[in-house]
Amino acid sequence: MTDTNRRVIFAKRPEGWVTPDCFRVEDAPIPDLADGDVLTRNIVMSVDPYMRGRMSDRKSYAAGFELGETMNAGAVGEVIASKNKNVPVGTVVNGMLGWETHTLVKGGAGLMPVDARAAPLSYYLGILGMPGFTGYYGLLNIGEPKPGETVYVSAASGAVGQVVGQIARIKGCRVVGSAGDDEKCAWAMESCGYDVCFNYKKVDSYAKALREHCPDGIDVYFENVGGEMLDAVLANINPYARIALCGMISQYNLVKPEGISNIQSLLINRAMIRGFIISEHFDGLPGFIADMTGWMKEGKLKYRETVAEGIDSAPAAFIGMLKGENFGKQIIRVGADPA
Numbered sequence: 005m006t007d008t009n010r011r012v013i014f015a016k017r018p019e020g021w022v023t024p025d026c027f028r029v030e031d032a033p034i035p036d037l038a039d040g041d042v043l044t045r046n047i048v049m050s051v052d053p054y055m056r057g058r059m060s061d062r063k064s065y066a067a068g069f070e071l072g073e074t075m076n077a078g079a080v081g082e083v084i085a086s087k088n089k090n091v092p093v094g095t096v097v098n099g100m101l102g103w104e105t106h107t108l109v110k111g112g113a114g115l116m117p118v119d120a121r122a123a124p125l126s127y128y129l130g131i132l133g134m135p136g137f138t139g140y141y142g143l144l145n146i147g148e149p150k151p152g153e154t155v156y157v158s159a160a161s162g163a164v165g166q167v168v169g170q171i172a173r174i175k176g177c178r179v180v181g182s183a184g185d186d187e188k189c190a191w192a193m194e195s196c197g198y199d200v201c202f203n204y205k206k207v208d209s210y211a212k213a214l215r216e217h218c219p220d221g222i223d224v225y226f227e228n229v230g231g232e233m234l235d236a237v238l239a240n241i242n243p244y245a246r247i248a249l250c251g252m253i254s255q256y257n258l259v260k261p262e263g264i265s266n267i268q269s270l271l272i273n274r275a276m277i278r279g280f281i282i283s284e285h286f287d288g289l290p291g292f293i294a295d296m297t298g299w300m301k302e303g304k305l306k307y308r309e310t311v312a313e314g315i316d317s318a319p320a321a322f323i324g325m326l327k328g329e330n331f332g333k334q335i336i337r338v339g340a341d342p343a
């Protein structure tokens with residue numbers, strides 16, 4: 005067993021866009037385990053948009069990262085040393101681990117065992133993990149889609165968006181998406197069952213594109229993007245439309261967020277917009293896993309991810325994901341799967 009941990013330190017708070025100098029990669033000794041502690045060798049790790057919020061010192065729903073500390077993330081690892089009888093050596097676990105090759109987990113807190121034979125380990129960070137559950141929960145519990153309704157999904161090919169589009173399709177809806185790349189749009193239509201997916205970077209006006217692609221109006225909007233796109237959606241919603249406000253990635257790197265001018269549409273259409281934070285709904289995970297694995301067995305779900313190799317690649321992959329360089333869920337491969 006190595007005695008060195010390679011880790012990514014949060015070095016500087018970004019102002020506006022995240023830059024590579026916000027991070028520092030270094031080697032450090034692996035600390036000794038106390039009673040109850042567990043040491044993981046990390047295998048796959050997630051980088052997610054919400055981490056941008058944790059890099060700022062503004063108040064938010066998730067605790068901020070501390071300067072000088074190791075970044076952390078959802079990750080899957082193998083227990084290679086343990087002083088905790090509940091989490092023995094050899095267990096493959098999912099939990100909040102560090103942006104690092106090895107994580108010492110105090111008291112084994114928050115670790116959940118993972119069945120390494122049931123699915124590739126990275127799926128537990130994507131389609132069968134937090135982003136997949138976000139899409140499932142937000143669409144079904146807030147969007148409440150009905151057969152024949154029009155569901156519009158922004159960031160349609162991303163970790164969350166690809167799941168939303170496919171479930172909306174399973175529920176018998178007409179599904180429209182947008183993404184920032186022709187290849188992403190083609191994949192969304194060919195593999196994820198989107199009826200239409202348009203490249204928002206190539207249209208003159210979002211509102212005009214939505215009028216064209218949603219001729220019967222929008223009944224459900226799954227909001228991943230915010231800003232000008234939300235304004236355009238508000239101009240195209242139907243009476244009693246539901247907007248699941250999942251994220252607003254177009255705003256995360258702006259020093260001054262954009263305003264919304266069509267808010268009156270919510271009143272005129274007696275429509276509903278509701279934000280949600282998925283970590284408050286984890287009691288719904290068993291139903292999610294049952295539905296998703298069922299649909300997967302029936303061949304109804306496709307999944308796509310982009311994998312960056314090695315812990316040193318994490319900062320660039322994170323920055324790239326915020327800019328749309330990922331195609332599907334962005335994963336970091338930190339180490340080999342268990343033998």
Ligand SMILES: NC(=O)c1ccc[n+]([C@@H]2O[C@H](COP(=O)([O-])OP(=O)(O)OC[C@H]3O[C@@H](n4cnc5c(N)ncnc54)[C@H](OP(=O)(O)O)[C@@H]3O)[C@@H](O)[C@H]2O)c1
Nearest residue numbers: 053162163164183184228250251252253254280281282328
């Ligand atoms: N509420 C919750 O609990 C919760 C949980 C998970 C995620 N989220 C939110 O869900 C959204 C999607 O997250 P994800 O993990 O699935 O990420 P993702 O979609 O896999 O990756 C982010 C994507 O956002 C798109 N994007 C970036 N800047 C944009 C802009 N200015 N306008 C339009 N699109 C832009 C890019 O795709 P294109 O190439 O298509 O532009 C990029 O690939 C984010 O807003 C995130 O914060 C919320």
